[in-house]
Structures are given as structure tokens and as C-alpha cells.
Amino acid sequence: MVVSDPTANERLRRIESVTDVALARLKVEDLLVELLDRVRELLRADTVAVLLLNESRQELVATAARGLEEEVYQDTRIPVGKGFAGRIAAEGRPVIIDRVDHSDVLNPILRQKRIRSLLGVPVLAGDAVIGVLHVGTLTDRAFHQDDINLLQLVADRVALATQARISQVERTAAAALQRSLAPSVLPLLPGLELAARYAPNEEGGVGGDWYDVFTLPSGWLCVVIGDVVGHGLRAAVVMGRLRSALRAYALEGGGPAEVLTRLDRKVQHFEPGAMATVLFGQFDPSFERLRVSSAGHLAPVLAVPGQPTTLLDLPTDPPLGVRFGLRRRTSTVELEPGALLGLYTDGLVERRGRTLDEGLDVLCDVVVPGPPERLCADVMATLVGNQPPDDDITLLLMRRRVDNEIVPLELTLPAAPGSLRDIRRAVDRWLAGTEATPTDAADLQLVIGEACSNAVEHAYGARGGTVALRMELRPPDVFATISDTGSWRPPRGRNRGRGTMLMQRCSDELRVEHGPVGTTVFVRRRLTGPAS
Amino acid sequence: MTAATVSVHKDGDEVHIAVAGELDLANAGLVEDEIVAAIDNTATNVVVDLTDLLYMDSSGLRILFTLSGRLEVLQIEMSVVAPHGSPTRRVIEMSGFDSLVELRP
Numbered sequence: 001m002v003v004s005d006p007t008a009n010e011r012l013r014r015i016e017s018v019t020d021v022a023l024a025r026l027k028v029e030d031l032l033v034e035l036l037d038r039v040r041e042l043l044r045a046d047t048v049a050v051l052l053l054n055e056s057r058q059e060l061v062a063t064a065a066r067g068l069e070e071e072v073y074q075d076t077r078i079p080v081g082k083g084f085a086g087r088i089a090a091e092g093r094p095v096i097i098d099r100v101d102h103s104d105v106l107n108p109i110l111r112q113k114r115i116r117s118l119l120g121v122p123v124l125a126g127d128a129v130i131g132v133l134h135v136g137t138l139t140d141r142a143f144h145q146d147d148i149n150l151l152q153l154v155a156d157r158v159a160l161a162t163q164a165r166i167s168q169v170e171r172t173a174a175a176a177l178q179r180s181l182a183p184s185v186l187p188l189l190p191g192l193e194l195a196a197r198y199a200p201n202e203e204g205g206v207g208g209d210w211y212d213v214f215t216l217p218s219g220w221l222c223v224v225i226g227d228v229v230g231h232g233l234r235a236a237v238v239m240g241r242l243r244s245a246l247r248a249y250a251l252e253g254g255g256p257a258e259v260l261t262r263l264d265r266k267v268q269h270f271e272p273g274a275m276a277t278v279l280f281g282q283f284d285p286s287f288e289r290l291r292v293s294s295a296g297h298l299a300p301v302l303a304v305p306g307q308p309t310t311l312l313d314l315p316t317d318p319p320l321g322v323r324f325g326l327r328r329r330t331s332t333v334e335l336e337p338g339a340l341l342g343l344y345t346d347g348l349v350e351r352r353g354r355t356l357d358e359g360l361d362v363l364c365d366v367v368v369p370g371p372p373e374r375l376c377a378d379v380m381a382t383l384v385g386n387q388p389p390d391d392d393i394t395l396l397l398m399r400r401r402v403d404n405e406i407v408p409l410e411l412t413l414p415a416a417p418g419s420l421r422d423i424r425r426a427v428d429r430w431l432a433g434t435e436a437t438p439t440d441a442a443d444l445q446l447v448i449g450e451a452c453s454n455a456v457e458h459a460y461g462a463r464g465g466t467v468a469l470r471m472e473l474r475p476p477d478v479f480a481t482i483s484d485t486g487s488w489r490p491p492r493g494r495n496r497g498r499g500t501m502l503m504q505r506c507s508d509e510l511r512v513e514h515g516p517v518g519t520t521v522f523v524r525r526r527l528t529g530p531a532s
Numbered sequence: 533m534t535a536a537t538v539s540v541h542k543d544g545d546e547v548h549i550a551v552a553g554e555l556d557l558a559n560a561g562l563v564e565d566e567i568v569a570a571i572d573n574t575a576t577n578v579v580v581d582l583t584d585l586l587y588m589d590s591s592g593l594r595i596l597f598t599l600s601g602r603l604e605v606l607q608i609e610m611s612v613v614a615p616h617g618s619p620t621r622r623v624i625e626m627s628g629f630d631s632l633v634e635l636r637p
Binding site for chain 1: 533534535554556557558559587589590591593594597619622623626627
């Protein structure tokens, strides 16, 4: 029987061995293994293992082991409260078994190894048990208070390392999420100017707030602002699911109230306990009218030229995730030319030392029917200033352009077949603001479609590329340029090459320039509408 | 992604194929497969109805030209329905396809 009886010097050596600063430079995984090796040697143990509680906090999972590596390989799980390790986790204090009676030990690996004596301590983060560290010997051994102290010291190092690893994993996951959840680029639209700000409060760079702007196949433009209650990764994950579910439900058709009803059903069934406020609107293709439904979200702010800025008096239904089976309402908001509508989350207007109503008053004071991009900066400067925010802040501004203001259309999309329809939609919207007749529009669609198809089919190799379209109205002509950065190869296959003929017939002037950095198609088409 | 629906109605030896929606490079292959699959060698007459086709470019013309060549070999009559003034009618007329195949109405 081995009795450990360390002298004072020996004790010091042991402590130094596991608090060695060199350990701090190791990566977390290597640190755990190094610590386990050292403790195995110091305590002259045959096995050493770290088990950590899983997310449900119901089970211990073998995370690192020496002399017992199979525990990790086999993903050994021990229910809290059961067996040796389970008891330590449940009671939060050290347990010694001098002579293992295999009815105490749940883990078949410990039995197979014929372990005789065991000492285990809880791994604690603050007061909470996050795991168990235990050592075992194949010969009989009486563990002493010194051994417990040393093992507890190691357990504290393990706790720190584990916490560091969890936050490292969370940070990496949050960064990956942030990339996948970052708001999509706002579309450039002929009739509506958009600008947005998103300032997540969380360190990981994602929070429960979101905004979204997308077009439906019908040509309706959807705008969304939402706020998932809660913080951190959990709220961000729910946000990501809601954002994509809302898009999917919107694609299925139906008005805003219908879409939010479906989303609510989804939240109540699949995200129990989650709650979110969402405002969802659909613009008709002329942007004159917005159909909108609010699930407990703050009222949008409306600024009309020549009138005081107000909060929209919309009927507001309960947030998502609150009550099943209620009837949600859709209302219609008219947006006159030059008017600006602002959506935001409570983080923008709520601040310590300022009531919500005061915040809303400040918002109404600063919002004017001006260019959205500059206004975004003004609103953020006034309401956020240099105060570190307590919450995520999201702001989405949209302003209907004045009718006679036809700005050039510019868009760049992947040179892929799937972009062709999006290009047609954008061209349709842009032309809707001009006086193009249906024939003018059909001709321009065709010539642009053919030029873009050529870029898709002939410009690039397997790596792909982009196709850019610019349209400008110089009455009575529309000028369009379609450019890529590849080099066209001759068409392949039979019954090809009619595209060029269509392009020529549908334009008044057509020029194709193959240059060293790509191909550009220049089109001029005279509008035959009443203005010309 | 561009979407079109192809509905097929068989009436004796005549196959009526209606293409609705939009037709471009993105879905031309799919649409062509569906059209071709609807025509077996018992057919004597094929009507391609483009009344509800809102957009068609040269990839649609390619389908029509290829189909008319194949049906000629199979001795199957072909006609195309495209209303006067529709964008589809315009594309077909510009291509000269109407000189190969009967265009209705």
C-alpha cells in the first residue's frame, strides 16, 4: 500500500508543477493533456480523466483522459447523481473510494481497467459544478487531504481552461454566425431609397435584432424589422431562424398578417419560450402603398414633406410566441412621393436615464424627409451619440423618390442563370418610372436579357463572375450598358446565335466591345411613349 | 430563379402543350424536357400554346426551332399559339419562325 506523505518542499513542487506559467501559453486542448500528465505523475496515479457537463446539465461527458483514453474515444456519458463521477457532480464535493466496489462504479471502462482506488473532485466555475476530475490507481491507495487539495488546484486550472475554450468556441461560432446573419446588402431600387444601421451590443457581433429587405417573385418589396427577446448567441440563433422562416412564409404568398401568423405558429411550436417583436411590410411595385402588420413592435416613424414627423398610429398585435390563435391585422400606409418611413428597434430609443416616450420624441425631432443615408447618420449621432449602447440598435429608413426623379439603375449580380429573372424585375421597376410603352419595355427587356445571357453563358469559366447593368434615361432615349469582366467565346450547340439578331432588332443602336478586361454591350433604345 | 409551368392536354392524336410564366436560360432546359416528354410517336398534331408566357428570349426560340425540326422528321404537325401584340408573338415574328410553323391565332 502506498501512502502519500509529501514534505513541505514536495508540496511546493507539486503546486508549482500545476501552476507553471509555461502552461498558460499552451492551447486549451494541449493544456488539458499537459495538466493531466502532470497530475498523474504527481499523484502517482494510473488514470486521470476530466468529464464535463453537457449543455442539458444532465450528463457528464468524458472530455480528456490519460490512461483511460477510451473514455473519450467512446464518448462515455455518466448521468449526474449516478455512480462515482455522477455523485461528485451532484454533491459538488470531493469523493474518495479507497477500495472500489464495482457496484459504486457505473462506468464499465473503470471496471474493465480493474481500478482499485479513486479520488475525484468537482470542477467548479464560481459556485457551479461544470465537471469532474478524477484519478484512479490499479493498486490499493489511501488518498489524503493533500491529494484532494492538489487535485482541486488542478480542477481550478481545468475550469479556467474550459471556460476559455467555451468562450473561444462561442466567439468562433458567433463570428461564423455573424457572417451568415449579417444583413444582406440593401437593394438599389428605382423608386425607393434605402439605408440602414445595425449595431449589435454583444461582443460576438450578433444579437437578436434584425432587418431584412427582399423582393417577392410578384415584384412586391418586403421590409422587415424584428427583435428577439434575449441576448447573445441564443437570441442570434433564434433571430437567424425567424429571419429565414419569414422569408420562406412570405414567398408562400399572403398578406403581412398571414405571414406573421404562420411565423408565430412556427415560434410557438419549434421555439418554445422564445419571444420576438416583428414588423413586416409589403410595398406594392410603385411604392405608393405599404401593407403592414405589427407583432408588438414599436410604431414606425413617418416624415412627410411639409408636415410634422409623427409615429404611425398602427394597430399592433401581440409579439410572436405569446399567445396562440389570435387574429393578426394588416393595415395600409400611403407613402407620398418624398415621404420617409423609419423602422427601428427599442435599442435606438431606450436609454438609461431617458424614458421611452422621451426617446421617441427625440426620434421624431431628428427624422426629416431627407436622403436616408445621411439621415441614418444623423439619427445615430443624436440618439446614440458616444454612449455605449445597452442593447442592439437597428434602424431601417426608406424614402419614396419624387416622381420626376429617375435616377440611373445600377446593379451587379452573379453571372448565373438565376440572376436573369432578378434583372428583369429590376428593369421592370425602373421602366415603370419612365414613359416606356409596353413594346418599349418588352424590347429593352429582351435586349438586356440577351446581353446578360451571353455574359452568363460565354464570359466566364467554371469560376464564374458577375454581370453589371446600368440604365440611364436621357429622354427620349434609354441607354443601357451590360458589362462583364470575362471574354466571350463563340456560342456552342445548334440553333444558337439568334440572341444577337434579337438584340439588333430591339435596339436603335447596339455596340459590343470586347476589351482586355471584359465585354461591354452598349444599347440605345428610343422610347416611343407620349413624352417623345 | 425563372419559373414556367408546362401543362399537357392530350385529345386523341393531338397534344396541347401550354407553357405559362417566363422562359430564359435558367429554365429552358427543364421546359424543353417537359415538352419533349409530352410528345410520343402516336401524336399527329402538336399545339404549343404560349398565350400565358410573359417573357421569352432566344433560349425559347431555340426550343421552338429544335422542336419543329424534330417534329418534321417524325411527320407530326406543329402550330404555335401566341396572341397578337404579346411580347412572345413579337419575338417569334422577329425570328422568322412564323415562316416555318403555323402561328395562331
